[in-house]
Amino acid sequence: MKLADIGEFALIQKLKEIAERTNPPAALVMGIGDDAAAWKSEPGLTLASTDCLVEGVHFTMETTNWYDLGWKSLAVNLSDIAAMGGRARYALVTLGLPRTVEVEGIMQLYSGMAELGKKHGVSIVGGDTSAASCIFINLSIIGNSSEKIMTRTSARPGDKVAISGYLGVAAAGWKLLQQDHLQNQDSPLIRAFLKPQPRLDTGELLLAEGVKTAIDISDGLIADLAHVCRQSKVSATIQTSQLLLHSEATKLFGKHTALEMALTGGEDYELLFCAEEPVINRVKARSNVSISIIGEITDDKRGNVNLVNEDGSAMILNAAGWQHFA
Amino acid sequence: MKLADIGEFALIQKLKEIAERTNPPAALVMGIGDDAAAWKSEPGLTLASTDCLVEGVHFTMETTNWYDLGWKSLAVNLSDIAAMGGRARYALVTLGLPRTVEVEGIMQLYSGMAELGKKHGVSIVGGDTSAASCIFINLSIIGNSSEKIMTRTSARPGDKVAISGYLGVAAAGWKLLQQDHLQNQDSPLIRAFLKPQPRLDTGELLLAEGVKTAIDISDGLIADLAHVCRQSKVSATIQTSQLLLHSEATKLFGKHTALEMALTGGEDYELLFCAEEPVINRVKARSNVSISIIGEITDDKRGNVNLVNEDGSAMILNAAGWQHFA
Numbered sequence: 001m002k003l004a005d006i007g008e009f010a011l012i013q014k015l016k017e018i019a020e021r022t023n024p025p026a027a028l029v030m031g032i033g034d035d036a037a038a039w040k041s042e043p044g045l046t047l048a049s050t051d052c053l054v055e056g057v058h059f060t061m062e063t064t065n066w067y068d069l070g071w072k073s074l075a076v077n078l079s080d081i082a083a084m085g086g087r088a089r090y091a092l093v094t095l096g097l098p099r100t101v102e103v104e105g106i107m108q109l110y111s112g113m114a115e116l117g118k119k120h121g122v123s124i125v126g127g128d129t130s131a132a133s134c135i136f137i138n139l140s141i142i143g144n145s146s147e148k149i150m151t152r153t154s155a156r157p158g159d160k161v162a163i164s165g166y167l168g169v170a171a172a173g174w175k176l177l178q179q180d181h182l183q184n185q186d187s188p189l190i191r192a193f194l195k196p197q198p199r200l201d202t203g204e205l206l207l208a209e210g211v212k213t214a215i216d217i218s219d220g221l222i223a224d225l226a227h228v229c230r231q232s233k234v235s236a237t238i239q240t241s242q243l244l245l246h247s248e249a250t251k252l253f254g255k256h257t258a259l260e261m262a263l264t265g266g267e268d269y270e271l272l273f274c275a276e277e278p279v280i281n282r283v284k285a286r287s288n289v290s291i292s293i294i295g296e297i298t299d300d301k302r303g304n305v306n307l308v309n310e311d312g313s314a315m316i317l318n319a320a321g322w323q324h325f326a
Numbered sequence: 327m328k329l330a331d332i333g334e335f336a337l338i339q340k341l342k343e344i345a346e347r348t349n350p351p352a353a354l355v356m357g358i359g360d361d362a363a364a365w366k367s368e369p370g371l372t373l374a375s376t377d378c379l380v381e382g383v384h385f386t387m388e389t390t391n392w393y394d395l396g397w398k399s400l401a402v403n404l405s406d407i408a409a410m411g412g413r414a415r416y417a418l419v420t421l422g423l424p425r426t427v428e429v430e431g432i433m434q435l436y437s438g439m440a441e442l443g444k445k446h447g448v449s450i451v452g453g454d455t456s457a458a459s460c461i462f463i464n465l466s467i468i469g470n471s472s473e474k475i476m477t478r479t480s481a482r483p484g485d486k487v488a489i490s491g492y493l494g495v496a497a498a499g500w501k502l503l504q505q506d507h508l509q510n511q512d513s514p515l516i517r518a519f520l521k522p523q524p525r526l527d528t529g530e531l532l533l534a535e536g537v538k539t540a541i542d543i544s545d546g547l548i549a550d551l552a553h554v555c556r557q558s559k560v561s562a563t564i565q566t567s568q569l570l571l572h573s574e575a576t577k578l579f580g581k582h583t584a585l586e587m588a589l590t591g592g593e594d595y596e597l598l599f600c601a602e603e604p605v606i607n608r609v610k611a612r613s614n615v616s617i618s619i620i621g622e623i624t625d626d627k628r629g630n631v632n633l634v635n636e637d638g639s640a641m642i643l644n645a646a647g648w649q650h651f652a
Contacts, residue, residue: 029371030477033557035409035542036375036467038475041367045355048451048468049362050418054458083361092376094420094464125374132380134459138420140466141362142374149364151356216361231359 003106004099008129011103018110019124022117025089028125037090037125047143049080055135063177066105068194070112073137076218078120078198079269083216085207086145088122088200093139096132109137120200150207150214150273155232157299159213159274164202164289165244167221168258169193171265172249189248196269202289206273209282214273220266222305222317228274230303238263238295241310263307263317329432330425334455337429344436345450348443351415354451363416363451373469375406381461389503392431394520396438399463402544404446404524405595409542411533412471414448414526419465422458435463446526476533476540476599481558483625485539485600490528490615491570493547494584495519497591498575515574522595528615532599535608540599546592548631548643554600556629564589564621567636589633589643 003011016032024031030038053059053073064072074091081088093113097106110124117124122141173193185194199216206214213232215224221238229236240259249258274297275283284291295308307315329337342358350357356364379385379399390398400417407414419439423432436450443450448467499519511520525542532540539558541550547564555562566585575584600623601609610617621634633641 030410030475034478035406035540036373036412036469036475038371038373038410038412038471041369041372041470043367043369045364046367046372046468047362047364048416048418048466050420050452050454050464050466052420052422052454052456052464054422054456056459057457080361084356084364086362086364090374092374092466094376094378096378096380096422096462126376128376128378128464130378130380130462131383132460132462133382136422136456136458136462138376138378138454138464140374140376140418142372142468143362144367145364149356149362152360214361 001103002099003097003101003103006103011106011129014107015110018107018114021114022123024123024125028123031125039090042144044144044146045149047081047084047086047145048140049077050138050140051077051080052136052138064194066108067112070109071116071195073139074113074116075196075198075269077139077141078122078200079216079218081141081143082198082200082203083214083271084145084149085203085214086143086149087204088120088141088143090125090142091117091122091139093124093127095129096136097129098133098135099131148207150211152213152215152228152231154212155228155234155274155297157234157297159297160277160280160293161225161236161238161272161274161295161297162280162291162293163270163272164199164291165270166246167217167243167268167270168249168261168265169246170196170267171261172246172253172258189246193267196267198269199271199289202271202287205286206271206283210279211273211275211283213275214271217268217270217272218266220264221272222263224272226303226305229305233301233303235298235300235302235304235306236295237298237306237308239308240315242292242294244290244292327429328425329423329427329429332429337432337455340433341436344433344440347440348449350449350451354449357451358453365416368470370470370472371475373407373410373412373471374466375403376464376466377403377406378462378464390520392434393438396435397442397521399465400439400442401522401524401595403465403467404448404526405542405544407467407469408524408526408529409540409597410471410475411529411540412469412475413530414446414467414469416451416468417443417448417465419450419453421455422462423455424459424461425457474533476537478539478541478554478557480538481554481560481600481623483560483623485623486603486606486619487551487562487564487598487600487621487623488606488617488619489596489598490525490617491596492572493543493569493594493596494575494587494591495572496522496593497587498572498579498584515572519593522593524595525597525615528597528613531612532597532609536605537599537601537609539601540597543594543596543598544592546590547598548589550598551631552629555631559627559629561624561626561628561630561632562621563624563632563634565634566641568618568620570616570618
């Protein structure tokens with residue numbers, strides 16, 4: 001059954017039923033089905049972010065299934081709230097869809113979103129659907145933070161630079177998928193690319209322990225750290241030997257390529273943060289994901305990211321992360 | 327200069343400068359440039375809505391300019407907040423853009439949004455930009471309401487049905503544009519289609535005067551009233567002679583076609599609301615746009631919209647509004 005067979009309003013009814021599996025909280029006054037969603041405001045700060053996945057740019061239907069695509073489209077948005085240290089609460093979902101898309105696929109897409117939403121207490125409360133010549137999925141997330149947030153502008157010379165988890169894993173997974181679309185989808189590398197885990201708990205922990213500076217790694221370590229450095233008017237030095245590389249990535253692609261993926265790969269949705277070392281040590285003691293110190297912030301105001309090899313020599317890289325339109 | 331010439335980050339910097347003309351309120355803690363926007367929460371209810379315009383579906387670049395497109399993309403979203411009786415506050419803007427688009431066009435798009443935002447106290451505080459094969463513009467609006475909202479579920483038998491302004495004007499403008507793309511763009515019909523005025527003041531007035539039921543007319547009078555009737559489990563009877571038709575539309579297309587446009591045209595972004603007659607009379611006395619009573623709610627639970635001619639006979643129409651994918 002294709003979208004053209006059932007039309008917009010019947011589709012919305014089906015999606016509403018799946019969205020309602022996300023267990024709308026008691027604070028929700030109006031969910032899907034009216035002109036706008038409405039809920040009782042929480043005191044403190046409201047956070048809001050939006051992120052879009054576009055067919056042929058962020059994904060292809062040859063290398064993902066609808067369920068994973070739904071999961072990922074919510075995950076990349078939750079990651080932005082995680083980077084601020086906030087709690088994600090409500091999602092608005094816009095779908096641009098060709099008329100020939102199967103209804104079942106869109107229901108799977110929504111199921112993937114609903115599953116991840118349920119895991120993190122996020123409810124799908126509204127959206128828009130439109131005919132379009134290519135598939136796109138835009139989500140907006142609204143969340144809360146009690147009083148403070150982490151930003152990109154607060155890194156200070158002497159801060160250590162730390163990350164959660166492994167880097168370059170999603171890039172390795174994407175490379176595998178490009179080599180062979182029928183790859184074993186149970187590979188941890190491919191799972192990391194298709195179904196990232198947003199670090200909401202880690203973000204809340206960082207904020208609670210006094211971290212002031214964080215960003216999620218979507219464009220790649222160097223590109224995202226450069227955002228922090230430029231916006232904080234500092235520079236950073238990274239000890240490349242301190243980066244945790246995934247054993248599967250080094251086994252399949254060699255240490256050199258795995259390191260390059262960790263530096264520039266993007267889409268890992270781990271958190272990069274900067275703080276004084278005792279703060280990071282407190283985080284380490286309480287975190288349920290690995291936390292590695294990989295470098296430090298320096299007082300060069302030009303916003304540079306300097307890479308240092310194990311022997312202390314400077315490492316030079318060509319590519320420095322993903323940028324649209326370029 | 328095309329997007330491919332300057333890349334994503336330089337584009338974002340240019341758009342940030344235009345967005346900041348929307349005068350971010352004191353409550354804003356973080357605008358464009360971090361992982362998420364953040365602001366001090368307002369007490370009461372938070373409202374959120376999202377709406378997308380897609381090239382080839384909602385607009386063509388042959389019949390609009392970038393500035394008007396920006397205006398309209400915000401206007402259609404503000405209209406959803408108006409229909410709830412809320413105040414719109416913050417906007418997130420997602421742009422899907424081919425690499426060959428002119429940077430100047432996108433800046434004009436943002437200027438159109440910023441201009442309308444400024445008029446209604448709405449700030450652009452975040453967004454996402456992505457390469458895409460077709461142009462799409464998705465906005466999410468977050469607003470507030472002190473305590474109550476208007477919904478689609480609260481119409482009661484005996485309520486009168488009323489609308490703000492004229493209907494069918496945008497449809498007449500669209501027809502003119504289809505006939506001749508080089509039409510005089512000063513025509514009030516074409517302006518209504520390209521640059522609709524969201525009825526935020528009217529929405530707030532309705533809520534303040536005790537109206538409980540409202541919807542904005544985006545799909546067409548019959549289609550949108552049918553949403554209200556189905557969701558409220560009532561029916562409605564419309565006296566078609568009570569509909570205000572625009573003199574320009576009747577002059578150009580004749581009374582019959584102008585009436586058909588008013589009933590099914592869509593995109594007028596006027597407010598349709600239901601309330602007891604004394605409530606509507608209080609609204610009329612305070613409103614700065616015309617308010618017409620056009621029919622009433624009946625106790626037939628099937629959600630039908632019945633049309634009655636001036637002589638009391640039933641009017642039968644074929645088309646009943648716009649639906650995607652169908």
